[in-house]
Amino acid sequence: MSATPAITIVEVSPRDGLQNEANLVETANKIALIERLVAMGARRIEVASFVNPRRVPQMADGEAVIAGLPDAPGVRYIGLCLNERGVDRAIATLDGRRPLDEAGCVLVASDTFGIVNQGQSIADGITANSAMLAKAKAAGLFAQVTVSAAFGCPYEGPVPADRVIDLARRMADAGAQEIALADTIGVGVPSQVGELTERVIEAIAPIPIRLHLHDTRGLAPANAWAGYQAGCRTFDSALGGLGGCPFAPGAAGNVGTEELLYLFGRSGIDHGLDLETTLAANAWFATIMGRALPSRAGKAGDFVARPIPTGATS
Amino acid sequence: MSATPAITIVEVSPRDGLQNEANLVETANKIALIERLVAMGARRIEVASFVNPRRVPQMADGEAVIAGLPDAPGVRYIGLCLNERGVDRAIATLDGRRPLDEAGCVLVASDTFGIVNQGQSIADGITANSAMLAKAKAAGLFAQVTVSAAFGCPYEGPVPADRVIDLARRMADAGAQEIALADTIGVGVPSQVGELTERVIEAIAPIPIRLHLHDTRGLAPANAWAGYQAGCRTFDSALGGLGGCPFAPGAAGNVGTEELLYLFGRSGIDHGLDLETTLAANAWFATIMGRALPSRAGKAGDFVARPIPTGATS
Structure with a gap:
């Protein structure tokens, strides 16, 4: 293993993995989850979302989670900021025991989706995110932004590729230090993900994607592999594939961290995490959630040769 | 759409999709399933396995299923043959109302797995399959063989790639008219699947793979896409991703037909099936099985824009 892994996994289970869960996960369990993610080897972790607690009660304890973050050297913690108030809350952590390292902003690539979800058109989103990125960066936070619904709007x-490329370029001009493309509703296919990844890399280089x-x-691992082949080296994922809505059977969650570790690990690409520790974390968190987590690789585990049944001759 | 689709989907739900189901599916429901598959547009369907009914009770009604097959012009029906007795049973259907079109044989690419499952080493498997292919072909059946555990043995x-290539070449020499590579236990990754597909195509051309x-x-769609990029144009899949063992949560089934239709369809590659009819078949068969089928694309459905919620302004 090299000192610097070939790819970086950003663990989003404490935020995107949990925000749609109707049953509130206790703050102590969120912190214990983050400790597990650190032990797995995750070096970037999305730990909170600074949203209105009335809109997303599951995320209401953001500051409390941050107050209890493990002081893990080399680990970068991310707070999601959906407006300037969110950036202010992220900046406020800088005075605390364990400040956040990154502010993650979100620009929706669809007028309709943006207005339905946040009352914000694309044009308004560009203005707002430009100001948010500048403010976060000025305060010393790593300022990154996700272009959401980049592969399709519900x-x-x-969503036209040219629009996404234009938005990525605008965010780069606004000072974004990393730009993510989100397949928010899981509609992308590998040819599309590969092509858009390649074009956005070209548009924003040397800013990373x-x-x-x-x-x-069921296509997220295929899309991740296509993105890797197109040059992307950083991928969000959630332990156990958390993030679906448990009451909507069709709404699968984030790509499972287990899927990405198996995919990249067996392809000989160093990801810096430990699959066995991840599988143990999955089993533990399933007991917290009271159900099996959706990740298929998390259920099946690593490829380990089984003992030959007694009685068989070889 | 072209007259000949760019890829062919082989529907294996009536056989590989059901054989591990502990609850026996009635013959009439198997026939109704096959009728649905025909209506979806499937033109090759694996309908039966000629195994010892005491070993696999779910497959005991092979001849009864075949007796009730829809007489669908242009559709090719496949019977799985694990030994010479199986080939004889496939040949016996040639005198019936609706004969089988193909005999599917199986060569296990691992001594241990072959011996544990069928009491047959690789060497014995080569001998047996060579005779079986010759017999099936002489009788007028399309004689194809699957090299199982081609990407890993439990x-x-x-499993060394060179061994799989050697086995494929031997089966080609024995007269196989198509050779399949099976990731029986779902351990392959795209780089491996792509490379082995490419090498086997080179070894057996012009015999199709x-x-x-x-x-x-969770990597089967990624592996299918890698196989397509490497030149494979025919893929097995099962409605709803059937084929897991319902009592072993980790044992997911075949790649879902829905996943492949969504993957290839949205990539602009004509597969000749209709996704909406497939989704309806999934919903119907879930009522027969008494549970949701595992396919994620089957649960989420096609990418169709939803109506904008009332009250939102655009």
């Missing part, structure tokens, strides 16, 4: 359908993929239609 | 671990992928670790 209301408008397909990140992919945020949902496994709604 | 007991021996990794087929891929049979299980989605045990």
Whole structure:
């Protein structure tokens, strides 16, 4: 293993993995989850979302989670900021025991989706995110932004690649230090993900790209692999593939960290995490959630030769 | 759409999809399933396995299923033959109302797995399959063979690519008219599947290759896409991703037909099936099985823009 892994996994289970869970996960369990993620080897972890607690009660304890973050050297903690108030809350952690390292902003690539979800058109989103990125960066936070619905909008359908490239370029001009493309509703296919990844890399270089993929239609690992082949080296994923809505059977969650570790690990690409520790974390967190987590690789585990049944001759 | 689709989907739900199901599916429901598969547009369907009914009770009604097959012009029906007795049973259907079109043989690429499952070493398997292929072909059946455990053995671990290529070449020499590579336990990754597919195509050309992928670790769609890029044009899949063992949560089944239709369809590659009819078949068969089928694309459905919620302004 090299000192620097070939790819970086950004663990989003404490935020995107949990925010749609109707049953509130206790703050202590969120902190214990983050400790597990650190032990797995995750070096970037999305730990909180600074949203209105009335809109997303599961994320109401952001500051409390941050107050209890393990002081893990080399680990970067991310807070999701959906507006300037969120950036202010992220900046406020800088005075605390364990400050956040990154502010993650979100620009929705669809007028309709942006207005339905946040009352914000694309144009308004560009203005708001530009100001948010500048403010976060000025305060010393790593300022990154995710272009969401980059591969399709639930209301408008397909999202033109040219629009996503334009938005990525605008965010680069606004000072973003990393730009992610999100397949928020899990509709992308590998040819599309590969092509858009390549074009956005070309548009924003040397600013790095990140992919945020949902496994709604079982294609997230295929899309991650296509993104890797196109040059992406940083991928969001969630332990156990958390992030689906437990009451909507169709809504699978983020791509499972287990899927990405198995995919990249067996392809000889160093990801810096430990699959066995990850599988143990999955088993533990399933007991917290009271159900098996959706990740298939998490259920099946690593490829380990089994003992030959007694009685068989070879 | 062209007259000949760019890829062929071989529907294996009536056989590989059901054989591990503990609850016996009635013959009439198997026939109704096959009728649905025909209506979806499937043009090759694996309908029966000629195994000892005491070993696999779910497959005991092979001849009864065949007696009730829809007489669908242009559809090719496949019977799985694990030994010479199986080939004889496939040949016997040639005198019936609706004869089988293909005999599918199986050569296990691992001594240990072959001996544990069928009491047959690789060497014995080569001899047996060579005779079986010749007999089936002489009788007028399309004689194809699957090299199983081609990407890994549950007991021996990794299976050397050179061995698989050698076995494929031997089966080609024995007269096989198509050779499939099976990721029986779902351990392959795209780089491996792509490379082995390419090498086997080179070794057996002009005999066509087929891929049979299980989605045990969530990578089957990624592997199918890698196989396509390497030149494979025929893929096994099962409606709803059937084929896991319902009592072993880790044992996911075949790659879902829904996943492949979504993957290839949205990539602009004509597969000749209709996704909406497939989703309806999935919903119907879930009522027969009494549970949701594992396919994620089957649960989420096609990418269709939803109506904008009332109250939102665009």
